[in-house]
Amino acid sequence: MCGIAGLIHRGKSSKVGHELQGMLQALKHRGEDSTGYALYGDTDGKNFIMRFKVGENVGEGSTSVAEDISVYDERKKIVDSYLLEMGAKIVKEERTLPYSLRYEIEYDKKDLLEFSQKIESIPGVEILSMGKSLEVIKDLGNAKMVCDRYNLDKLIGTHAIGHARMATESGVDIKSAHPFWGYPFSDVSVVHNGQLTNYWNNRRALENKGMRFMSECDSELIAVYLAEKMRDGASLEEGMKESLTGLDGVFTYFVATKDSLGMAKDTMAAKPLVLYESDDLVAMGSEEIAIRSILPQEIDTYDPFDGEVKVWQI
Amino acid sequence: MANLKNVTKKTKAQAMGMHTEVLTGRTQQKFFNPDEAENFYYFGTYDVDFNKRTDLDVKDMTAADANKKIDNLMSQGYGTIVIKNPQGKHSLGVGILNKLNLIFEGSLGYFGIGSCDGPIVRINGRVGWSCAENLMAGKVVIEKNAGSCFGAAIRGGDLICKGSVGARTGIDMKGGTIIIGGDAGAFTGFMMQRGRIIILGDVGINLGDSMYDGTIFVGGEIGSYGSDAVDAELTKNDQDWLKRKLKVAEIGENFDVSKMKKIVAGKKLWNYDNLEPTEKKGAI
Numbered sequence: 001m002c003g004i005a006g007l008i009h010r011g012k013s014s015k016v017g018h019e020l021q022g023m024l025q026a027l028k029h030r031g032e033d034s035t036g037y038a039l040y041g042d043t044d045g046k047n048f049i050m051r052f053k054v055g056e057n058v059g060e061g062s063t064s065v066a067e068d069i070s071v072y073d074e075r076k077k078i079v080d081s082y083l084l085e086m087g088a089k090i091v092k093e094e095r096t097l098p099y100s101l102r103y104e105i106e107y108d109k110k111d112l113l114e115f116s117q118k119i120e121s122i123p124g125v126e127i128l129s130m131g132k133s134l135e136v137i138k139d140l141g142n143a144k145m146v147c148d149r150y151n152l153d154k155l156i157g158t159h160a161i162g163h164a165r166m167a168t169e170s171g172v173d174i175k176s177a178h179p180f181w182g183y184p185f186s187d188v189s190v191v192h193n194g195q196l197t198n199y200w201n202n203r204r205a206l207e208n209k210g211m212r213f214m215s216e217c218d219s220e221l222i223a224v225y226l227a228e229k230m231r232d233g234a235s236l237e238e239g240m241k242e243s244l245t246g247l248d249g250v251f252t253y254f255v256a257t258k259d260s261l262g263m264a265k266d267t268m269a270a271k272p273l274v275l276y277e278s279d280d281l282v283a284m285g286s287e288e289i290a291i292r293s294i295l296p297q298e299i300d301t302y303d304p305f306d307g308e309v310k311v312w313q314i
Numbered sequence: 315m316a317n318l319k320n321v322t323k324k325t326k327a328q329a330m331g332m333h334t335e336v337l338t339g340r341t342q343q344k345f346f347n348p349d350e351a352e353n354f355y356y357f358g359t360y361d362v363d364f365n366k367r368t369d370l371d372v373k374d375m376t377a378a379d380a381n382k383k384i385d386n387l388m389s390q391g392y393g394t395i396v397i398k399n400p401q402g403k404h405s406l407g408v409g410i411l412n413k414l415n416l417i418f419e420g421s422l423g424y425f426g427i428g429s430c431d432g433p434i435v436r437i438n439g440r441v442g443w444s445c446a447e448n449l450m451a452g453k454v455v456i457e458k459n460a461g462s463c464f465g466a467a468i469r470g471g472d473l474i475c476k477g478s479v480g481a482r483t484g485i486d487m488k489g490g491t492i493i494i495g496g497d498a499g500a501f502t503g504f505m506m507q508r509g510r511i512i513i514l515g516d517v518g519i520n521l522g523d524s525m526y527d528g529t530i531f532v533g534g535e536i537g538s539y540g541s542d543a544v545d546a547e548l549t550k551n552d553q554d555w556l557k558r559k560l561k562v563a564e565i566g567e568n569f570d571v572s573k574m575k576k577i578v579a580g581k582k583l584w585n586y587d588n589l590e591p592t593e594k595k596g597a598i
Contacts, residue, residue, distance in 0.1 A: 267519070269462060269481035269500050272424075272443055288402035288423055288442055296401060298420050301440050302459045303480035306500040306518055 001166050002193045003027030004178075004273075005285035006254045007294070008159035008261040008312050012280065013042050017147065017155035020162045022293035023285055024143035030286060031166025033061065034177035035146045036138030038189035038256055041157040043133055047091055047104045048186070051128040051135050052079070052119070055099035056173050060140040063171035069098050071124070076101065078122050086115060096150050099174075102135070113184040117212075126175060126214055131187030133157070133258050138177040158314045159261050161254045163191040170217040180223035183212055185230060187258035192219035193286055194251030194271045202247070222253050240264045240309045254284070262311035269306035276301045282312050359412045362393035373399035377406055388412055402442070407435060424461070427454055443480070446473050449490060455564070462499065465492045468509065474563045481518065484511045487528065493563045501540065503530045503577075512556065512574075514566050522577050530577040531556060533569060544580040552576060 005023035007016065017039055024035055043049070054075040056064035076095075083090060083105065092104040107115065116127055129136035135155075139146045143164060147153055163178035170176040182188025196202075196218040203213060203221060211224045225246065229239030240255065240262055250270035255262045263284060265273060275284040276291050276299055283291045288301055304310065368387060372380040380397070384407065387395055394415040400406055404423035407416055407430070414433040418426075421439030431450035436457070443461040446454045449468040455476070462480030465473040470490040478496030485504045493512045500518035503511050506528040516534035523540025530543075531552070556571040 267500070269518075272461065274442065274461070287404075288421060288440070289404075292402045298439060300458060301421070302478065303461045303499070305497075306481055 001030045002178075003030030003164040003286040003290070004162070004191045004193045004252065004254055005164075005283075005290045006159070006161035006191070006256070006261055006263070007281065007283040008256075008314060010280050010282070010312070010314055013156050013158050015154065016040070016157040016160040017152035019294050020160040021143050021147040021152065023283070023290040024162045024164050026289045026293045027164045027286055028142045031164050032142035033167040033172045034138060034140045034165045034174065035143045035163065036136065036165070036178045036191070037146070037152060037160060037162045038129070038134060038136050038179040038191070039152065039155050039157055039160045040133045040187070040256065040258065041135060041155050045132045046106075048088075048107050048130060048132055049135055050103045050105055050130050051137065052101055052103070053099050053126050053128060053174055054079070054101065055124060056175070057097075057099065057140045061172050062140055064173045067124075072098050075122055075125050079119060079125060082118050082122070086118060088115070097139075100137075100139070100150075111184075112186060116184045120212070120214075127181065127183070128174075129181045129189065130184075131258065134181075134187040134189055134256075136179050136181055136189055138163075138174055138179065140172065140174070140177075158259075159256060161189060161191050161256050161261065163193075169195070170215055176215045176217040178217075178219055180217075180220045182223045182227045182230075182255070185227050188223070188227065188230075188236075188255065190219070190223040190226065190253060190255045192222050192251055192253040194249060194253070194266070196221055196247055196249040196251060198248040218249075219253075222247065222251075222255075226255060236260065236262060237309065237311045240311070244307055244309070252286075259314050260311055262309065263304065264309045265304050265306060267307040269303075273304055274301050275304055275310075277312075360388045361391065362388055362412065362414060363391050364393035364413075364415055366392050367394035367396070368392050369396045369398055371398040372403065372406070373401065377403050380406055381408060384410070384416070388414060400439070404442070407433075421458070430454075440477070441475075446471075449473060459496070464494075465490070468492070472559075472563060474565060476565055478515065484509070487511075491559060493559065493565060495565045497534065500537065503528065503543070504540070506530075512559065514569055522579070524583055525579045526583065527579050527581075531571075532575045532577065533566075533571075533573070536575065536577075539577070542580045542583045543577050546576045546578040548572070548574060548576045 054072045058064050058066040088105045088107040094102040137150045178191045179189040199218040226239045251266045252271040252273045272286050274288045396417045398419050400418050400420045402421050402423045405425045408428040410433045411431045416433050416435045418437040422441045424442040425444045426441050427446045429448045433452045435454040438457050440458040441456050441460045444463040447466045449471045452471045455474045459477035460475045460479040464479045464483040467486045468490045469488050472491050474493045476495040479498050481499035482504050483498050483502045484492045487506045487509045489509045491510045497515035498513045498517045501520045502517050503522040505524045507526045508528045511530045514533040519537035520540035522543030553571045560566045
């Protein structure tokens with residue numbers, strides 16, 4: 001089933017980690033195999049923030065195979081050496097969990113494709129996000145468990161999207177959890193609720209064009225699909241509109257960039273979405289109770305119609 | 315196997331085993347015989363006084379507890395119950411088989427007012443997906459917007475949304491009336507079998523797709539017609555009925571009903587079993 005939630009503050013920052021945690025926790029009955037956050041924090045915009053994993057969480061119902069922590073350490077060493085080789089300087093390093101790391105790095109090249117390919121050529125290593133504002137944090141368990149584990153409660157930022165997952169078509173693991181980074185584009189992330197029925201056709205076509213897939217989760221296709229459109233010069237909104245015919249199935253998805261948040265709903269309107277919009281805040285989720293977790297007072301909300309695409313700026 | 319060459323077109327479908335159910339009129343005899351007054355009442359319903367009123371704050375209750383409390387209040391004779399702080403909770407006000415004035419001061423989540431028979435409900439807020447599913451009788455008024463599958467499979471009663479609604483409004487409905495003050499999404503009236511839908515605003519694609527029977531009235535623009543949904547003449551009787559209904563529904567009383575479009579089933583699918591294979595293709 002899965003639940004998605006997103007919010008964007010316009011003209012101000014807020015504790016988006018805390019707010020999104022509340023929204024996703026309200027949706028935990030829609031799935032708590034894994035929960036993921038894409039948080040757009042307030043930064044000086046100078047350095048890249050790279051969230052990556054060197055292994056999987058093997059507890060909490062995971063379908064992954066356990067590995068020794070020394071394997072994680074060895075992978076981390078190779079990542080560090082590759083960064084040095086590519087001229088990227090690690091400014092700050094955090095290892096929240098044995099398998100999950102956060103680096104702030106100085107890297108002056110704009111094209112992240114070569115960079116990402118090099119890092120991900122290390123078996124078992126996956127970049128969860130790369131950007132100057134975006135941080136993707138995802139792990140097994142419900143929203144509160146993941147929030148507590150990664151200390152997301154105090155993160156200040158402008159916007160965020162998140163996902164509470166009930167694993168259906170792929171494994172219970174971090175690599176299949178949402179959000180998906182819009183590889184190789186800086187600060188692009190996607191969450192999705194639904195099923196895509198032309199996944200393999202699209203995947204084969206995109207792989208032939210050199211795009212990368214890390215999982216067999218159909219939702220990853222949306223991130224890759226949009227990334228490919230943007231690579232060809234389309235704006236985010238144009239790519240989203242094209243996706244309504246390019247992607248087959250039933251879906252509602254959110255996509256976020258450094259300064260915007262968008263939503264798209266398929267032409268059959270088969271997946272739910274409730275939306276609240278005011279001058280300074282847009283909040284949306286699979287159910288109204290997600291919005292009520294941050295706006296308990298009586299508010300006006302509505303369901304976007306079939307085939308609707310909307311994009312908001314911070 | 316039956317000799318299909320020697321049977322008439324009318325009975326061919328039966329001979330092919332497509333019709334196995336024999337309708338005997340039991341429904342009318344058992345449940346709608348006015349001489350059997352006891353059949354109009356459900357076991358366990360309550361004799362309530364509409365002038366006996368109380369408030370119920372459900373902020374810290376689960377939906378199940380709130381619904382049990384409503385039932386308990388009815389058992390004490392309360393005929394008017396005001397629900398405070400529903401805060402988008404799911405499945406509130408369900409399974410009420412009783413006369414009751416039920417007022418929600420706020421919005422409901424999914425499956426609100428499901429499987430009810432008899433209450434008059436006013437929701438001073440919005441409702442999520444599948445509001446008033448399977449409504450048998452009564453009146454439900456929503457002051458703001460509604461989600462998808464609004465009034466799915468209702469058999470009777472009046473279901474009124476003063477705002478806009480999502481997709482598949484009135485899907486599989488078998489009676490009653492649904493009135494929308496704003497716009498409606500895709501697949502409105504999908505597979506409806508009876509009853510009426512009135513939309514004062516615009517409606518999305520595939521209106522009345524695969525409808526078997528019933529009538530849809532649209533005041534605004536239509537995105538597209540669904541399979542076997544066709545235009546019909548808006549008669550004087552239709553206009554009189556629309557005026558009366560909109561007035562009673564407290565919605566669009568001054569709306570110019572003469573310009574509304576009337577959509578009904580082309581009934582090609584309705585007679586689907588009797589069609590030859592080549593005709594079936596034309597019907598789809």
